[in-house]
Amino acid sequence: MVIVDDLHLVKDIVESCDYQRRHLFNAVIVALLSKAHAAGQRLAFSTDNAPPPLANRAHTWDICDFTPADYQAICSAYFDPAIARRLDFGEIHRFAPNLNAHQLRKASVWLSHELGADTARFIEYLTTHNLASNVEIEEVEPVDWNDLRGVDDVIEALEAKIALPLEDRVLAAELGLKPKRGVLLAGPPGTGKTTIGRALAHRLKSKFFLIDGTMIAGSANFYSSVNRVFEAAKRNAPAIVFIDDADVIFEGEHGERGLYRYLLTMLDGLESESAGRVCVMMTAMEASSLPAAILRSGRVELWLETRLPDEAARASIFRDKISCLPATIGAADVAVLAAASRGLTGADLKAAVEDGKLLFAHDKANGKQLKAPEQYFLAAIETIRRNRRTYTKKKRPQLTEALSIGFKAE
Ligand SMILES: Nc1ncnc2c1ncn2[C@@H]1O[C@H](COP(=O)(O)OP(=O)(O)OP(=O)(O)O)[C@@H](O)[C@H]1O
Ligand SMILES: [Mg+2]
Incomplete structure (x- = not known):
């Protein structure tokens, strides 16, 4: 008898080549089986998933899940x-x-x-120890809910409907709680969608799985990578699959229709019990940029919206980032800055603080007369606005619309 261990690894190598070799693996297996049969020999394979020729011709035994x-x-x-x-x-x-x-x-x-x-x-x-997650948590910028301002309602919904059923296993088992199946997190660029993903990654650790643009850019086997992420999430259910910038992925150069159909099936819940406990959270700049079938069908059960920060939220973002600085610059009047930054995103405010610090440092390093600290940040805010105006003029109509909707939100 010949034992072939880990057949799936051989399959992965054959099928991960850059050029198409579909069915080659099956052809080799068929030839091997025929040869063994003719010679009266026995072959025993171990694999995580039997390829069709084996499933058809061989006796198969499944090893059940551990109890x-x-x-x-x-x-x-x-x-x-x-x-x-x-x-x-x-x-x-x-x-x-x-x-x-x-x-x-x-x-x-x-x-x-x-x-x-x-x-x-x-x-x-x-x-x-990240037994299952595909995210290297050490490489994810540490954030928690307190770092996000002005999105309390979003955080509250995420706490109650996603984090609690995933984290409180006793209560979840007692009441049969299930995290929401499909969640959409939509909002203008720079309003904290990816940051919410980062915070969830830290909170849920090995229960958090990520699909983002790097998977498309980085791999010839996009579908199998996505599939692997979902399989791992199902194995580790209850778990969450976070698809960042889903609108960009769907609209991708090649129109990732395979992913979209795959997602529909996942969200349909026609699958096993474990798939039912996988929450798929997608982020997008606008809900309408996602395929209509996903939105229409009721597969998205929870709609959340990140907005531009209002004046109080802007003041607390400035306070968070400025008050820890040395007094010469840290004494900047955050109320003035909050009033002057209407319409800017959380990302813009962060950039304004960084730029304001650079302007201050430049004056200080050159021995110049220092201005009132908020002047540096106000100058930075003005530059961001100017860039925004030029940038918006040049933008595709779709995106301009997203931005103007965001501005109106306040
Ligand atoms: N509400 C907020 N409070 C505090 N900081 C925020 C907020 N929104 C965004 N930021 C900061 O702005 C930066 C960019 O945010 P993030 O990348 O999460 O935005 P996004 O919504 O994912 O944008 P995009 O649509 O362009 O991907 C982050 O560093 C984040 O800390
Ligand atoms: Mg993002």
Whole structure:
């Protein structure tokens, strides 16, 4: 008998070439099976997904998903019995129901050296070691809800309808809570959509999966990468798939219709129980730039809108960023700045603060007479407005419209 281990890895290599080699892999498998059959030999394959020729011709056995008792059996091999008894494998299984034996062994070996290891620590380990997420959390700028101003209603909805059902496993199990299936986060550029994604990534850690423009630009196998993200999210359900700038992805050069149809199926919930617990959150500058079928069908269950910050929100953004600076510049009157920055986005305000600091530093370094601190920021605001006017004139009509809608919002 010949055993072929990890057949899916061979398939990945064959199919990840830059030029089309579709069906080549299946042709090789067919030839191999025929040869073995003629020679009276047996072949045993292990794979995560049987390619069609194997599924048709071979006997197949599925290895079922692990139960809490399986988790216990595997982990107990590495833990001191006293620690193993302390661990609530039902709870660990509820948190991450699709861990494989490698992951369980790794976690157990690591934690077996900690005398105080308990269920909470086990779950913390799973969370911080990115067992499933495709996001390197260390590389995501650390943000939390407090960094975002003027979007309290959005944050409240996200807390109640997404974060709570994902985080409070006991309450979620008791009440059968499910995070929303489809969420749309729409708003003008620079109003905090990606930042909300970053905050969620830090909050939900291994339960957070990201699809963004880099996947399209960076890979010849866009669909298989997207599919892999969804598969990983389903395995780690409940989980969230965050599709940043979905409007840009859909309108992509080649019109990513495959992704769009795939999403419809995902959101339809015709899939398994675990897929039902995957929340798909899309961001877009305007809801109307997403394919109509997604919006019409009721597949988006929660609509959230990020807006331009109002005067109070602008004042707190300035306060956050300026009051920590040395007094010569940090004493700037934020009320004046807030009043002068009507219509600017959160991103613009951040840029105004950075530019104002540079102008101040320039004067200081050149020994010039220093102005009142807010003057530097007001000059920066004026430059941003000027750039905005030139930029808006040159823009495609679609985008101009998005901006003007945003301006009217206040
Ligand atoms: N409401 C806000 N409060 C505080 N800071 C904000 C706010 N909105 C945006 N910012 C800041 O502006 C910057 C840009 O925001 P972000 O990238 O999240 O915008 P976006 O909505 O994703 O824009 P785009 O549509 O262009 O992708 C971030 O650094 C963020 O901290
Ligand atoms: Mg963004």
